[in-house]
Amino acid sequence: MMRRAFALAVLASVCAHAAAAEAWHFSFGDRQPAAGHTAVRADMQYDGKRGYGFEPGAEVRGSTAYLTSDRPFFFSADLPEGNYNVTVTLGGNEASNTTVKAELRRLMLERVATAPGATATRTFTVNIRTPRIPAAVGVAAGAVELKVPRETVQEAWAWDRRLTLEFNGEHPAIRAIDITPVQAPTLFLLGDSTVCDQPGEPYNSWGQMLPRFLKPGIAVANHGESGETYRDSLTRRRLDKILSAMRPGDTVLMQFGHNDQKQIKEGKGGPFTTYKDEIRNHVEAIRAHGGTPVIVSSMERRRFDANGKVAPSLTDYAEAARQSAQELRVAFIDLNAMSKPFYEALGPEKSAAAFAEPQPGKADNTHHNNYGSYQLAQAVLTGLRQTGLPVASYIADGYGNFDPAHPDPVAAFAVPPSPQFTNERPLGDEQNASAQGYLFTYFIGNGEDGLHLAASDDGYHWEKLGQGRSFLKPGIGNAKLMRDPCIVRGPDGVYHMVWTSGWKENNIGYASSRDLIHWSAQRALPVMAHEPGTLNAWAPEIIYDEQRGEYLIFWASTVTGKFPQTDGSSEDKYNHRMYATTTKDFATFTPTRLFYDPGFSVIDATFLRANGKRYLLVKDETRNPPRKYLQVAEAPDLQGPLGKLSSPISPPGVWVEGPTAIQVGADTIIYFDAYMDKHYGALRSRDMVHWEDVSKQMHFPDEGTPQRVRHGTVIAAPKELLDSLRRTK
Incomplete structure (x- = not known):
């Protein structure tokens, strides 16, 4: 879902566009607009300086007199708080059926049909508001206490100084929008x-x-x-x-x-x-x-x-x-x-x-x-x-x-x-919340076979899904591997996956799915292609940042000569640090940046949530003297700064990798790949300080065989999804 975070200070300002006139007239298409009208072309994405445009993700195409699309799109215009009469002129050269919603999906017009070449004009009245409370009789000045991040991110369109219109339906087509303030x-x-x-x-x-x-x-x-x-x-x-x-x-x-x-x-x-x-x-x-x-x-x-x-x-x-x-x-x-x-x-x-x-x-x-x-x-x-x-x-x-x-x-x-x-349930009335189970994504062997899945109802007993089949074969990168698969379900209901595509690649793999059975085309994301001397891009992770309304993708890379070599260096020539990028739509990405440098070679970072707090879990990759253990640090903000690393929490003397964690009842369970011993293990804690090794209580599929679970990621998943995957052969 597209989201727009905002600050009250910004909302309190009056944009120049809104102050310049009492009515707004937008003409869509490539033709020269009439006097007093503002032209809107297909390539005009919303811009704060301009004060209007299409929201990110719009796929509109133009003609001389209208704009249309084969999928829903959003148009926004900066306006002061108040009530407005909005008149839309709909229709294009092909038959269309346009539904219009305002702000946060308020239904304004339902299925307005237009024949090829015909137009239809409709008017509705809409309210725009901000959190600011001006002083009134018996009311002190101030602001509504919004819920963070729900109302400042997911529901920001309900509170900003902007009218946002959704055009939906079969070939929605827009010719003009006229907006007039009204004392309705x-x-x-x-x-x-x-x-x-x-x-x-x-x-x-x-x-x-x-x-x-x-x-x-x-x-x-x-x-x-x-x-x-x-x-x-x-x-x-x-x-x-x-x-x-x-x-x-x-x-x-x-x-x-x-x-x-x-x-x-x-x-x-x-x-x-x-x-x-x-x-x-x-x-x-x-x-x-x-x-x-x-x-x-x-x-x-x-x-x-x-x-x-x-x-x-x-x-x-x-x-x-x-x-x-x-x-x-x-x-x-x-x-x-x-x-x-x-x-x-x-x-x-x-x-x-x-x-x-x-x-x-x-x-x-x-x-x-x-x-x-x-x-x-x-x-x-x-x-x-x-x-x-x-x-x-x-x-x-x-x-x-x-x-x-x-x-x-x-x-x-x-x-x-x-x-x-x-997939975020509305707040309150928790007793009717859906039941859930747990899903494990993993690879086997060297990753040639692709994505494997396992399920559990209790977090301890895991069964492989699809009779052990691969749910997605690797198809990108020079090596065409799919190691370290990490999946997150976004607020759009889509599962997004990233993975290590090879041992010596400067890119990572990406694909998406709604059901984990049917997948989008695979893409190679060149996250380290800009950095000369990059040896690798390993163990990528993805998480949704609710505070910012974007996805954070992070991974471990060695850039030759970038950081001092010490006794803490990992084996061979590798000296890893964590790098990251962010995206809202998987079409554009922020420039790669150094994400985490603890002063030693670090790899396999992942976030977990426990007892209302978020933590970063990392592996110390030091070989001389051998560490190869896990540590945690508090992470009040996903994008930093991070707290001090704890003492090692993994079993002494056990070399581990691929940590992943989930909350099971009151317990936080961290799963890890004890790769030297060729088995999967687990730790359990209720306070994030005292950890119990519960590896012997775990039952993973194919332990002791070449098909054993390797470097996976665990997420909570609705049982209905798991049941659907269980039926897959």
Whole structure:
């Protein structure tokens, strides 16, 4: 997923482009634009100085009067905070079907069809916001307390001074975009992960779908956030942000409950005490600023009894919301009640079609997908129409009379998914999280055979997958080897793999896959080609840096004469240091840099996470006197600086390589290749200080044979993926 990290200081500045005019007119294509219009060509990637352009990854092609693509693309323009009417002119020389989403996947236009050579013009109203809270009556100046890195990286598009539009569908084609600031009424949303703008597929919320069902002239400002409660809305100042922007007559829909439930177990509140008090605080504050509050009860989770009826899990909170609405004389939408016949209409099994499925066959029984949230948005609008509030006049014609017992057919749903994908589950409601197992990537022999995989449900007993077959044969590099394979799953849902492609190469291998069975074309990444005297590029590792929204790739290389030769040198002429590059799209890479120099020959570095902290694990490659052991250092930031190295943690006298680690319950397990003894071993710890050798408890496939596991990488993996791989022959 494309991400954009930002700083509040940058957001507080007013860009020159936005200040220069009150309206923005963009003409797409190669023709000379009309007076007052700005030309946008296919090669115009977003640039901060220019203030507009296509987001990275766009593959648009041009004509004289429009731009189009065979895949979704994003266009951004810098704008001040506020509400805007956006008019798009769509259509090209071939038939197209264009869906438009704004900011974080808010559905604005659904499947606008144009015949070859025809055009279509549509207008919608969108809200742009920043975290800054200006001083207002009863509201102190400040800023929303954003969640880091979730809201500053994955969800940055929801908070920057920029309008981002996604053009999706079959041959989406854009001719013009006109953007005009407008003093339109705002429909504010407050809620949890079932309401907020979710950053990536397969997750979605009714709040993201709501704009599609409203007429132009009203903006939806979604201030919901994953994992939150009414209490969080107050402490993180989300309500204050709304109050600072609210105009008389604006409406606020509020839906919390899923995460508020946890306050009972924690002894910090309950539905008929603190929950109702916090609702009252919100209602009184909104009314004091001229707004209209609407309480929405939380939809149910997907749980059925033996009779095919929904087994309630939020009864008390739904009742507390209902009571609050009655006592405070506030409009009420009973989404809890409407969600039950919706789920029951689909049935215990088929109702999974309304919920996110981050891995094949495993539904998240709390969070919805596009279809489910599309139906719930219609339920919310039906409840809104029934309140009789003025805001209901903005409901689009033909909507607002949804019968949850007769939802739209699943097969007829056709809103195209966004290209962003995440395997990061929304925050909160952890008891419904998907189960997982463990996946081991490794090579055998010298690496001629390629990628091998093993699986485990407990981290101790490993079975080879595919009956020991190679899942990817090496095809790049002079030696055409695939040693030291390292895999990470990115937020786009794709597995990215790097490997050592040969003993004397200045490049490393790269390929990607969604299922570990079907792979992209292999590529040689020339990471050390720029450095004369490079002898090798060994044991590459890849990790996703959530803080920066990019992948960090690092490896060991010897550059002749680069570092002093000492008694700590490794064998032969090698004297390794760790080097690194970063990338967001695997198309462009930052210049290679020295990543880690501990003052001795170092190799086989890898990161691990334990007890809420991150650590770097390295091997000391010193031969004289022999060390060949593992050490760890704290790594508060993946890209440094790093903490002090620990004392050796691997078994005394054992030469090891290829460390990799995973969290199994409360234990951190480090696996290592005891290559001189020709077996795989493991260490276990609960505090990262005291380590226990548990090698004898481990069961690896083909131990004691030429097919034994060599230098692998372990990752957590959904059991559904592992089951799919187990069926592969």
